[in-house]
Amino acid sequence: MRASSSDLAARRRQTLGPTYQNFYDQPLHLVRGEGVRLWDADGREYLDCYNNVVSVGHCHPRVVDALCRQAATLNTHTRYLHASVVELGEMLVARLPAGIDTCVFTCTGSEANDLAVQIARAVTGNRGVVVSEASYHGVTELTRTLSTDSYPAARRPDWLAVIEPPNRYRGPAGYDDPEAATRYLELARDALDALDARGHRPAALLIDLVWDSNGPLVAPGGYVNALAAEVRRRGGLVIADEVQSGYCRSGANWWGSTNYALEPDILTCGKPMGAGHPLALMATRRDIAEAYAERCHYFNTFGGNPVSAEVGKAVIDVIDDEGLLDNARETGAYFESLLRELAARHATIGDVQGCGLFWGLDLVVDRDARTPVTREQMRRLCSLIVAEGVVTGHSGRYGQILKLRPPLVFARADAERAVAAIDAALARFEVEPDG
Amino acid sequence: MRASSSDLAARRRQTLGPTYQNFYDQPLHLVRGEGVRLWDADGREYLDCYNNVVSVGHCHPRVVDALCRQAATLNTHTRYLHASVVELGEMLVARLPAGIDTCVFTCTGSEANDLAVQIARAVTGNRGVVVSEASYHGVTELTRTLSTDSYPAARRPDWLAVIEPPNRYRGPAGYDDPEAATRYLELARDALDALDARGHRPAALLIDLVWDSNGPLVAPGGYVNALAAEVRRRGGLVIADEVQSGYCRSGANWWGSTNYALEPDILTCGKPMGAGHPLALMATRRDIAEAYAERCHYFNTFGGNPVSAEVGKAVIDVIDDEGLLDNARETGAYFESLLRELAARHATIGDVQGCGLFWGLDLVVDRDARTPVTREQMRRLCSLIVAEGVVTGHSGRYGQILKLRPPLVFARADAERAVAAIDAALARFEVEPDG
Numbered sequence: 001m002r003a004s005s006s007d008l009a010a011r012r013r014q015t016l017g018p019t020y021q022n023f024y025d026q027p028l029h030l031v032r033g034e035g036v037r038l039w040d041a042d043g044r045e046y047l048d049c050y051n052n053v054v055s056v057g058h059c060h061p062r063v064v065d066a067l068c069r070q071a072a073t074l075n076t077h078t079r080y081l082h083a084s085v086v087e088l089g090e091m092l093v094a095r096l097p098a099g100i101d102t103c104v105f106t107c108t109g110s111e112a113n114d115l116a117v118q119i120a121r122a123v124t125g126n127r128g129v130v131v132s133e134a135s136y137h138g139v140t141e142l143t144r145t146l147s148t149d150s151y152p153a154a155r156r157p158d159w160l161a162v163i164e165p166p167n168r169y170r171g172p173a174g175y176d177d178p179e180a181a182t183r184y185l186e187l188a189r190d191a192l193d194a195l196d197a198r199g200h201r202p203a204a205l206l207i208d209l210v211w212d213s214n215g216p217l218v219a220p221g222g223y224v225n226a227l228a229a230e231v232r233r234r235g236g237l238v239i240a241d242e243v244q245s246g247y248c249r250s251g252a253n254w255w256g257s258t259n260y261a262l263e264p265d266i267l268t269c270g271k272p273m274g275a276g277h278p279l280a281l282m283a284t285r286r287d288i289a290e291a292y293a294e295r296c297h298y299f300n301t302f303g304g305n306p307v308s309a310e311v312g313k314a315v316i317d318v319i320d321d322e323g324l325l326d327n328a329r330e331t332g333a334y335f336e337s338l339l340r341e342l343a344a345r346h347a348t349i350g351d352v353q354g355c356g357l358f359w360g361l362d363l364v365v366d367r368d369a370r371t372p373v374t375r376e377q378m379r380r381l382c383s384l385i386v387a388e389g390v391v392t393g394h395s396g397r398y399g400q401i402l403k404l405r406p407p408l409v410f411a412r413a414d415a416e417r418a419v420a421a422i423d424a425a426l427a428r429f430e431v432e433p434d435g
Numbered sequence: 436m437r438a439s440s441s442d443l444a445a446r447r448r449q450t451l452g453p454t455y456q457n458f459y460d461q462p463l464h465l466v467r468g469e470g471v472r473l474w475d476a477d478g479r480e481y482l483d484c485y486n487n488v489v490s491v492g493h494c495h496p497r498v499v500d501a502l503c504r505q506a507a508t509l510n511t512h513t514r515y516l517h518a519s520v521v522e523l524g525e526m527l528v529a530r531l532p533a534g535i536d537t538c539v540f541t542c543t544g545s546e547a548n549d550l551a552v553q554i555a556r557a558v559t560g561n562r563g564v565v566v567s568e569a570s571y572h573g574v575t576e577l578t579r580t581l582s583t584d585s586y587p588a589a590r591r592p593d594w595l596a597v598i599e600p601p602n603r604y605r606g607p608a609g610y611d612d613p614e615a616a617t618r619y620l621e622l623a624r625d626a627l628d629a630l631d632a633r634g635h636r637p638a639a640l641l642i643d644l645v646w647d648s649n650g651p652l653v654a655p656g657g658y659v660n661a662l663a664a665e666v667r668r669r670g671g672l673v674i675a676d677e678v679q680s681g682y683c684r685s686g687a688n689w690w691g692s693t694n695y696a697l698e699p700d701i702l703t704c705g706k707p708m709g710a711g712h713p714l715a716l717m718a719t720r721r722d723i724a725e726a727y728a729e730r731c732h733y734f735n736t737f738g739g740n741p742v743s744a745e746v747g748k749a750v751i752d753v754i755d756d757e758g759l760l761d762n763a764r765e766t767g768a769y770f771e772s773l774l775r776e777l778a779a780r781h782a783t784i785g786d787v788q789g790c791g792l793f794w795g796l797d798l799v800v801d802r803d804a805r806t807p808v809t810r811e812q813m814r815r816l817c818s819l820i821v822a823e824g825v826v827t828g829h830s831g832r833y834g835q836i837l838k839l840r841p842p843l844v845f846a847r848a849d850a851e852r853a854v855a856a857i858d859a860a861l862a863r864f865e866v867e868p869d870g
Contacts, residue, residue: 008516008521009516012521012524017721021514022515033511053736054510054511058509058510071494074467075493076486078455080457081457085451086451108736110546118576118579139735140576141549141576142576150731151731276737277506277510293454297454298574299456300543300574301705302712302713305711
């Protein structure tokens with residue numbers, strides 16, 4: 001870190017305190033972005049292979065133009081009529097899974113998930129919520145409680161049912177198990193039975209359709225809909241948390257739900273919707289919206305304001321006009337092929353998981369025993385990759401997943417550059433994993 | 436409503452559903468704003484006497500410039516170093532009440548209050564929270580539960596202690612009661628004793644220092660600090676919810692806390708910070724931030740991003756450079772004098788409450804009995820005032836408070852125009868209050 005960055009880091013600790021954590025051993029001091037490229041304070045250029053929030057690329061001129069144009073014209077709230085929020089809602093409804101016809105805008109995915117669960121509880125009269133092991137759904141009190149990766153299992157409330165995510169590499173049913181869907185479903189049934197035994201019926205299944213904090217994972221065929229049916233049979237709604245899986249990320253469809261032919265009762269999204277601007281969504285069926293409105297009204301001061309809505313419209317227009325769903329599929333397939341070649345050369349790569357432009361490398365110190373690398377080792381590896389000029393991150397239940405989730409404008413040459421950087425970093429890492 | 440607005444209203448109902456409520460009988464279709472002025476789709480101009488979110492005025496060019504400049508340069512998150520968020524934090528710490536030295540940024544006041552209460556509970560080990568009757572603190576599950584104006588009293592959890600706000604017009608101790616502070620404090624002690632009897636100690640007092648949803652109110656001298664001391668004596672922290680009372684609104688100080696010489700343990704703010712952009716704050720003492728960080732880390736994807744931070748800096752610069760604290764005091768005092776003259780002419784005005792640029796007229800159908808007007812009558816009155824070209828709103832425990840809370844750039848001529856419009860509307864309203 002150069003002197004000014006080091007000084008800035010000290011001022012940051014002084015003013016923002018201990019909860020503000022940096023990525024990487026040497027924090028990255030970024031000052032400019034464009035497309036998939038980032039520049040630090042020393043003028044060094046990086047390839048962004050991590051940030052899905054800037055879904056259509058850093059500082060996309062059409063998004064910036066929409067933001068500036070509306071910000072200079074009017075920014076109020078949804079207690080007044082304004083065309084922008086209605087137009088954004090219409091654009092979304094045209095793309096949302098069948099049956100989802102009503103949009104409510106919030107500022108963050110946390111707020112969207114929090115509202116979704118409030119609605120599910122109010123409408124079903126039940127209190128239980130079903131989430132995955134090592135899930136992440138937000139940082140409000142409610143959504144943090146629903147994030148089993150965020151606190152010790154001993155503190156889980158009795159209304160929480162926690163199920164095994166369909167991890168085919170580390171879970172109980174592998175890639176070659178033809179009964180994998182059934183086995184994961186049985187585990188879910190056990191958790192639901194236990195919830196029932198604790199005196200709670202499910203208000204909702206809250207499911208991230210790419211199981212980001214575990215993967216990215218791809219579920220065995222039939223599993224998602226069978227799980228949804230099981231929860232519905234017991235009186236719960238199905239909430240698809242599409243913060244990670246939505247907005248064309250998977251390359252196959254706009255939404256992860258559609259990949260599994262799932263028609264959720266409620267769908268939430270956030271990060272990619274505003275390309276960096278705080279914009280998020282809770283969308284549902286009209287009958288659910290009406291049943292909730294009988295009990296309660298929801299108003300979010302900033303949610304769906306004219307500026308946010310114009311930004312949201314611009315992001316969708318860019319995705320369409322630049323063919324970013326096709327790009328996620330086509331560049332994603334090429335990226336996968338390069339990653340699988342890479343895995344063949346590095347025993348540290350235990351598994352290649354994902355879809356579209358969201359890939360994870362499950363890294364191991366022992367390929368046979370599948371022993372995951374440690375968080376500290378992953379932190380070092382990510383720092384080595386940054387040193388090669390590529391920005392990545394890591395997640396996973398043990399922090400062992402190298403997370404590759406670039407802006408959707410990622411090109412074939414970017415995929416090649418990313419893989420070359422990971423290749424070089426792994427070569428150094430494998431010699432001396434603990435630095 | 437002209438045809439296109441009527442069509443838009445129908446499309447809005449179709450896409451956004453029943454939770455989206457409009458102000459006024461004939462929804463206002465606004466398309467442009469500048470300073471304290473708004474224009475609708477028909478080109479009609481209005482004076483904004485309601486919106487505190489656009490604290491420095493609609494579309495302030497310096498705020499728009501800061502937004503556009505940063506949005507075109509880089510928008511990431513706080514896992515990378517960036518100067519903007521540190522600079523905003525430093526600017527805030529220089530203005531925050533004594534002892535508050537650590538800033539955490541969120542997107543909304545709901546998120547800030549939700550986090551504040553999570554922290555208070557984690558740090559104290561207690562679960563109880565003390566709020567006012569008819570309070571409003573947000574829309575997450577936790578903050579909605581803390582908003583006693585949002586749901587029936589029968590559903591309140593046993594860890595909630597609800598105290599009487601210091602309403603000198605409608606509460607048990609009036610303006611002429613020299614023991615008012617003591618009387619409100621005794622009521623609070625009763626509520627705290629009852630909380631104790633239900634087996635809960637307080638984690639926090641969550642207090643809006645202008646009691647917006649009840650007022651605006653001004654508490655009797657000594658009350659706020661005596662209440663804070665009582666809660667602290669029982670092991671709780673003091674959270675000042677400054678979404679309404681902060682950012683120079685009161686005309687006396689940057690924060691409502693300072694008006695009462697209160698040094699809160701945690702301070703939250705939201706709406707006015709970004710002049711429309713989603714930016715909010717949870718600020719606390721370093722010892723509390725460190726105690727919380729031992730248990731938990733907080734990361735908000737959009738919170739404190741470079742664009743939000745640059746907007747936040749620009750808002751503070753405008754407040755300073757345009758002398759808006761002085762303006763809130765001076766124009767506010769003139770506004771008050773006009774409102775008191777108005778009250779002398781209209782028996783419908785039972786009380787004039789507030790401070791700085793936040794005034795409330797408590798409206799009554801019978802001045803002696805202090806019988807409040809109904810919500811429906813207030814809705815009609817606000818529509819009459821809009822017909823006179825002035826945008827207002829209403830709040831209060833019975834919906835009976837005409838709420839006057841303009842952008843801080845409000846001038847003497849604006850105050851005159853607002854009062855003339857209310858005068859004319861009241862004249863029509865008093866003849867036929869139910870339309």
